[in-house]
Amino acid sequence: MSLQVVTANRLDDGLAVFMTADDGWSTDLRDAVCAEDAPQAEALMARADTEKQQVTVVGPYLIDVAQEDGVLVPTKYREVLRTLGPSVRTDLGYQAG
Amino acid sequence: MYRYDDFDRQLLAERTAQFRDQVARRISGELTEDQFKPLRLMNGVYLQLHAYMLRVAVPYGTMNGEQMRKLGYIARTYDKGYGHFTTRQNIQYNWPKLNEIPDALADLATVEMHAIQTSGNCIRNTTTDQYAGAAADEIEDPRPYCELIRQWSTFHPEFTYLPRKFKIAVTGSPNDRAAVRVHDIGLRMHKNDAGETGFEVIVGGGLGRTPFVGKTVRDFIGKNDLFSYLEAILRVYNRFGRRDNKYKARIKILVHEVGVDEIRRLVEEEWSKIRDGSLRVSDDEIAQYIAQFAPPAFEELQANDPEFERRKQAHPDFAAWVRSNVIAHKQPGYAIANISLKPIGGIPGDATADQMELVGDLADQYSFGDVRVTHEQNLVLPHVKKADLFALWAELNSALLATANLGFVTDIIACPGLDYCALATARSIPLSQRISERFGDLERQYDIGELKIKISGCINACGHHHVGHIGILGLDKRGKEFYQITLGGDASQDASIGKIAGAGFSEAEVVDAIEALITRYIDIRTVGERFIDTYRRVGMDPFKEVLYGDR
Amino acid sequence: MAIVKNDSVIENEWVTLDDESSIPESGTNVLVSLGRFKAERDSLIARNGGLGVLLVPGDAPEDLAEDIDRFSLIAVKFPAYTDGRGYSYGRVLRERYGYAGEMRAVGDVLRDQILYMHRCGFDAYELSDDDETALEKVRAALRDMTVYYQPTGDGRATAGSLRDRRRAVLDDATS
Numbered sequence: 034m035s036l037q038v039v040t041a042n043r044l045d046d047g048l049a050v051f052m053t054a055d056d057g058w059s060t061d062l063r064d065a066v067c068a069e070d071a072p073q074a075e076a077l078m079a080r081a082d083t084e085k086q087q088v089t090v091v092g093p094y095l096i097d098v099a100q101e102d103g104v105l106v107p108t109k110y111r112e113v114l115r116t117l118g119p120s121v122r123t124d125l126g127y128q129a130g
Numbered sequence: 131m132y133r134y135d136d137f138d139r140q141l142l143a144e145r146t147a148q149f150r151d152q153v154a155r156r157i158s159g160e161l162t163e164d165q166f167k168p169l170r171l172m173n174g175v176y177l178q179l180h181a182y183m184l185r186v187a188v189p190y191g192t193m194n195g196e197q198m199r200k201l202g203y204i205a206r207t208y209d210k211g212y213g214h215f216t217t218r219q220n221i222q223y224n225w226p227k228l229n230e231i232p233d234a235l236a237d238l239a240t241v242e243m244h245a246i247q248t249s250g251n252c253i254r255n256t257t258t259d260q261y262a263g264a265a266a267d268e269i270e271d272p273r274p275y276c277e278l279i280r281q282w283s284t285f286h287p288e289f290t291y292l293p294r295k296f297k298i299a300v301t302g303s304p305n306d307r308a309a310v311r312v313h314d315i316g317l318r319m320h321k322n323d324a325g326e327t328g329f330e331v332i333v334g335g336g337l338g339r340t341p342f343v344g345k346t347v348r349d350f351i352g353k354n355d356l357f358s359y360l361e362a363i364l365r366v367y368n369r370f371g372r373r374d375n376k377y378k379a380r381i382k383i384l385v386h387e388v389g390v391d392e393i394r395r396l397v398e399e400e401w402s403k404i405r406d407g408s409l410r411v412s413d414d415e416i417a418q419y420i421a422q423f424a425p426p427a428f429e430e431l432q433a434n435d436p437e438f439e440r441r442k443q444a445h446p447d448f449a450a451w452v453r454s455n456v457i458a459h460k461q462p463g464y465a466i467a468n469i470s471l472k473p474i475g476g477i478p479g480d481a482t483a484d485q486m487e488l489v490g491d492l493a494d495q496y497s498f499g500d501v502r503v504t505h506e507q508n509l510v511l512p513h514v515k516k517a518d519l520f521a522l523w524a525e526l527n528s529a530l531l532a533t534a535n536l537g538f539v540t541d542i543i544a545c546p547g548l549d550y551c552a553l554a555t556a557r558s559i560p561l562s563q564r565i566s567e568r569f570g571d572l573e574r575q576y577d578i579g580e581l582k583i584k585i586s587g588c589i590n591a592c593g594h595h596h597v598g599h600i601g602i603l604g605l606d607k608r609g610k611e612f613y614q615i616t617l618g619g620d621a622s623q624d625a626s627i628g629k630i631a632g633a634g635f636s637e638a639e640v641v642d643a644i645e646a647l648i649t650r651y652i653d654i655r656t657v658g659e660r661f662i663d664t665y666r667r668v669g670m671d672p673f674k675e676v677l678y679g680d681r
Numbered sequence: 682m683a684i685v686k687n688d689s690v691i692e693n694e695w696v697t698l699d700d701e702s703s704i705p706e707s708g709t710n711v712l713v714s715l716g717r718f719k720a721e722r723d724s725l726i727a728r729n730g731g732l733g734v735l736l737v738p739g740d741a742p743e744d745l746a747e748d749i750d751r752f753s754l755i756a757v758k759f760p761a762y763t764d765g766r767g768y769s770y771g772r773v774l775r776e777r778y779g780y781a782g783e784m785r786a787v788g789d790v791l792r793d794q795i796l797y798m799h800r801c802g803f804d805a806y807e808l809s810d811d812d813e814t815a816l817e818k819v820r821a822a823l824r825d826m827t828v829y830y831q832p833t834g835d836g837r838a839t840a841g842s843l844r845d846r847r848r849a850v851l852d853d854a855t856s
């Protein structure tokens with residue numbers, strides 16, 4: 034199985050976020066806590082999908098990631114776009130820095 | 131143009147407060163996301179890939195200058211300085227924050243605008259001809275009826291939890307510019323044998339994953355009876371539309387499954403019980419609404435303006451723009467000016483805050499404060515004096531709003547696709563940009579002639595690809611974007627659903643494939659034939675051949 | 682669970698019968714399914730005690746038309762808030778058949794739907810909240826809006842009718 038992290042959108046501003054080891058959320062995928070197998074992934078989802086988390090984020094789900102040069106990157110292009118921003122507006126989104 | 135009275139304003143104020151309260155209850159945790167989602171959708175708030183999205187209604191595509199400027203203000207204040215005009219004559223903002231949306235809505239309410247029913251399983255914004263009230267070919271201005279439909283459908287207590295969304299479109303002209311045959315209900319205005327004006331009622335059209343051209347349930351319904359008739363259709367749909375599978379929940383599936391004759395029987399039976407009820411609209415009341423949309427105070431002018439003719443001689447760019455973007459007005463000496471939101475290589479339908487504010491000003495200055503949004507993602511100033519066209523063009527040109535490509539190959543419809551949309555399977559905008567660049571040369575476009583390319587980033591078909599002369603559907607094939615081409619679609623009065631040409635193309639191949647199709651068309655067309663005409667004459671095979679050879 | 686009607690929380694005085702259980706002694710109010718009503722109509726209407734029917738989506742309210750005055754409760758089930766068929770049933774029963782008894786919304790009845798239900802003829806709402814919260818929710822919901830565009834059987838004046846009235850007054854004043 035591919036490495037996985039949990040992503041969601043933040044409730045108040047809607048931005049894409051990734052779950053961290055302390056059950057918080059970061060806008061930077063590199064801060065995310067990573068599951069290495071299916072049981073771990075399931076456990077992560079259980080931590081993300083609680084009533085309490087509902088007041089912070091919306092719609093958590095797992096995405097596939099890989100280690101590249103020591104940092105986590107998404108493997109599906111949908112999620113690549115989501116971590117960068119619109120490919121037609123490179124001045125916007127996380128890619129804009 | 132319709133102006134709100136105190137009742138409309140009160141309703142909108144209450145709605146704005148209600149949604150503010152709903153957002154507060156969500157943020158406090160009182161509402162779960164599952165409970166909040168239908169409430170936010172009912173008010174046009176989606177969650178997209180990168181952020182929330184807010185869809186603001188432009189009822190029947192008509193705005194005044196102040197409203198247009200306010201859209202610009204919203205883009206600058208609550209978004210990142212731009213917005214996207216859609217095939218539903220609405221505008222979408224891509225980056226609003228949930229906790230600021232109530233403020234944005236309060237600002238919109240000051241100019242009588244809102245996001246009511248721009249999503250959700252309810253009756254959506256009614257769309258119509260962008261040239262309503264100006265077109266030389268119209269029977270009657272459809273907007274008074276659209277406004278009555280707007281009021282009837284706004285917070286309709288019975289029809290707010292329908293099986294699925296419901297879209298109504300109206301045309302007042304025999305040349306259908308509102309795609310009424312691909313809506314849940316299409317209303318086509320015409321005169322009956324007695325010379326009365328009324329509507330043909332078409333039901334069950336739609337795009338999405340199973341496209342259908344709608345079928346006629348009634349040849350003629352008088353104006354007074356229109357609303358009870360709509361209510362009867364909606365009641366039949368609400369009761370009998372499928373709710374077991376959301377992909378089969380649109381009325382088009384009901385019509386397809388039980389047949390139009392049975393639908394007609396059900397609707398007529400229901401209607402017979404309510405036709406004399408309180409939804410019967412009197413001539414008096416209709417007259418009040420017609421008066422609201424009375425033509426502006428046109429001047430008595432000569433049909434031709436010599437200065438205008440001279441300007442065309444002197445400025446070939448202006449002449450080109452007039453030829454492609456300016457069309458006949460019913461009032462002598464006036465013209466309809468189309469503003470293309472399709473600059474070569476640009477993002478179809480996007481406009482910046484500055485552009486919106488400028489267009490609002492230009493509407494006030496040159497078009498009696500009237501501006502329209504088209505379902506082809508362009509804008510229109512409907513009532514411009516011919517003598518003012520040159521000055522208007524110069525201002526538009528300086529704001530990159532004078533691309534002379536209306537109806538040509540670079541006037542592409544494209545949905546947001548995977549650059550924004552959470553449901554997308556592929557991107558649509560970059561493809562439209564590359565096609566636009568490939569065919570950017572205006573002379574080449576004029577040689578190709580009218581050609582409608584429409585691109586959707588998934589099977590939901592927001593980009594109308596089924597009714598593009600050339601339609602492109604973006605899909606995901608083993609983790610890569612690829613594009614399926616359909617040919618022969620048409621959204622006009624001769625509506626037809628395009629046919630899939632064959633296997634899809636990779637992102638790298640698809641623009642060449644489009645060019646090959648167009649080259650073949652040029653080789654085999656007869657004089658005066660548009661792409662769609664040639665396709666209808668020769669069929670799929672000659673086009674398939676250039677795409678796939680002997681494959 | 683609380684039932685709100687006429688601005689107060691009411692006791693449920695009805696026994697809901699499934700299709701197998703035997704019909705209790707006279708005097709008890711019973712709520713039965715439409716299927717059971719149709720099958721046992723004669724004995725049910727001959728019985729002493731209130732008679733109510735529970736409509737679920739897919740039922741035809743037309744089936745109650747002949748006997749409409751015999752019911753003192755019609756409960757309409759909203760199995761999920763997304764299933765809006767009950768709104769049509771409400772209007773058909775009230776506006777077409779003149780039903781005058783209690784019409785109760787049951788099932789997934791949420792605060793933000795109550796006003797729509799009310800406009801469609803419902804006058805009682807069963808909420809899955811405690812009494813106080815339920816009453817508060819119904820009150821707040823019915824206060825959300827004061828302007829209505831559509832004529833329904835709830836008797837509220839529509840914006841259109843108010844405009845007409847105002848015009849008439851103005852016409853009188855000027856003539």
Ligand code: HEM
Nearest residue numbers: 216217218294336337338339380545546551553590591592
């Ligand atoms: C970006 C967020 C959007 C989402 C999530 C979305 C979602 C959908 C879905 C799910 C459908 C299929 C509905 C069905 O067949 O039952 C649909 C259809 C449609 N949408 Fe969108 N859409 C979005 C944006 C747009 C935009 C930007 C436009 C205009 C450019 C648009 C206009 C339409 C139209 C015209 C249809 C097809 C016509 C029909 O209803 O049959 N949508 N959309």
Ligand code: SF4
Nearest residue numbers: 545551554587588592
């Ligand atoms: S067609 Fe698909 S990708 Fe495009 S906007 Fe609609 S839902 Fe999104």
